[in-house]
Amino acid sequence: DPFIADPERDPRLKTLTARPRNAETPSEGLSPFLTPTPLFYVRNHMWVPPVEPNEHSLTITLPSGDEKTYTLEDLKSRFRTHTVTATLQCSGNRRADMTRAVPDKGTNGLQWEAGAISCAEWTGVKLRDVLADAGLDLASPGPDAKHAQFEGAEAYGASIPLSKVLDSQGDVLLAFGMNGAPLPADHGFPLRVIVPGNVAARSVKWLKKITVSDEESTTQWQRRDYKCFGPNVAKPDWSKAPSIQEMPVTSAITGIQRPEAGGKVNVEGYAYSGGGREIVRVDVSIDAGKTWAQAELMGDEGKGSKSWWWKRWRFEIPDEGDEGGEVLVKATDESYNTQPEDYRGIWNQRGNLSCAWHGVHVGPGE
Ligand code: MTE
Numbered sequence: 265d266p267f268i269a270d271p272e273r274d275p276r277l278k279t280l281t282a283r284p285r286n287a288e289t290p291s292e293g294l295s296p297f298l299t300p301t302p303l304f305y306v307r308n309h310m311w312v313p314p315v316e317p318n319e320h321s322l323t324i325t326l327p328s329g330d331e332k333t334y335t336l337e338d339l340k341s342r343f344r345t346h347t348v349t350a351t352l353q354c355s356g357n358r359r360a361d362m363t364r365a366v367p368d369k370g371t372n373g374l375q376w377e378a379g380a381i382s383c384a385e386w387t388g389v390k391l392r393d394v395l396a397d398a399g400l401d402l403a404s405p406g407p408d409a410k411h412a413q414f415e416g417a418e419a420y421g422a423s424i425p426l427s428k429v430l431d432s433q434g435d436v437l438l439a440f441g442m443n444g445a446p447l448p449a450d451h452g453f454p455l456r457v458i459v460p461g462n463v464a465a466r467s468v469k470w471l472k473k474i475t476v477s478d479e480e481s482t483t484q485w486q487r488r489d490y491k492c493f494g495p496n497v498a499k500p501d502w503s504k505a506p507s508i509q510e511m512p513v514t515s516a517i518t519g520i521q522r523p524e525a526g527g528k529v530n531v532e533g534y535a536y537s538g539g540g541r542e543i544v545r546v547d548v549s550i551d552a553g554k555t556w557a558q559a560e561l562m563g564d565e566g567k568g569s570k571s572w573w574w575k576r577w578r579f580e581i582p583d584e585g586d587e588g589g590e591v592l593v594k595a596t597d598e599s600y601n602t603q604p605e606d607y608r609g610i611w612n613q614r615g616n617l618s619c620a621w622h623g624v625h626v627g628p629g630e
């Protein structure tokens with residue numbers, strides 16, 4: 265049984281598949297700034313690999329062929345420790361919205377609602393510090409040093425451009441801590457890479473090996489799955505589209521509360537953009553998008569060089585009338601990128617980057 269090392273899971277997680285474990289964060293877990301660890305969404309392509317922390321090691325290979333191996337103890341004792349707040353979001357978050365919007369075509373993949381996203385404080389050492397120790401010249405790494413490839417202990421792998429690692433404000437971590445405790449088994453114990461601002465698929469769990477290379481990781485997760493093609497492309501030439509790295513701006517409604525009978529309806533949710541682009545505005549409409557009003561942004565501050573974390577927001581519906589209706593949300597990031605209105609222009613067969621305006625029905629008495 266390859267799933268023998270899979271841990272017990274919190275029953276409040278919304279399970280999509282049990283083996284491998286894929287489960288989204290319930291709305292109660294989407295409400296706090298830092299997602300309680302047991303409610304952090306889980307996306308496993310395979311099993312949780314059994315690991316013996318004292319035997320776990322990380323091997324780094326440079327383009328020169330030089331190789332260096334680090335134990336966990338080496339990483340913890342020899343490098344400065346940093347804590348970074350980062351939201352992880354799956355490329356398929358909100359895929360179910362895209363499927364519902366284009367029912368004749370549907371989408372392939374796990375049908376996530378708005379809970380394939382969570383936020384945590386990650387503690388570890390900077391990958392750039394470790395690469396320098398392994399012998400990479402950070403100032404002039406050479407023409408063959410273009411990508412950092414990551415391999416997990418089960419077989420999963422992915423890569424990111426090396427420039428993200430070399431950026432002194434990139435905050436790429438080799439993390440052993442999550443929300444002040446050791447990483448749990450589902451989230452990569454004992455070591456994972458955290459790539460803040462990039463699609464979570466690049467934050468490889470159960471990290472065993474890093475290769476600095478002139479090419480991207482050759483896995484399907486780098487070369488195929490996380491790409492978007494136009495609706496007319498039935499047989500994509502995978503090499504013709506870049507792998508998803510930074511994600512576009514998105515938002516969602518995650519809770520609706522009526523404090524007391526007859527009281528006003530409060531709507532709350534999150535907004536997030538990739539690349540450390542801060543969310544600067546969230547707008548809500550209660551008339552199908554004809555008019556919009558700005559929601560209140562919560563003042564949460566995370567740790568890190570850029571805004572790697574989501575923004576929580578809330579909005580009080582002024583007068584919902586008797587019929588209720590659809591509440592819509594859209595967000596704007598610091599580059600003034602905003603979300604598309606609907607799925608007509610962004611539908612893709614894999615259902616990646618499902619980020620149109622999010623709507624939830626609010627009815628009387630709800
Ligand atoms: N790393 C390994 N080793 N195996 C995996 O299946 N899944 C990736 C990424 N890293 C994966 C992995 C994907 S697609 C996502 S969305 C995130 O891990 C999910 O991280 P989480 O389970 O900690 O929420």
Ligand code: MO
Nearest residue numbers: 307354355465
């Ligand atoms: Mo993912």
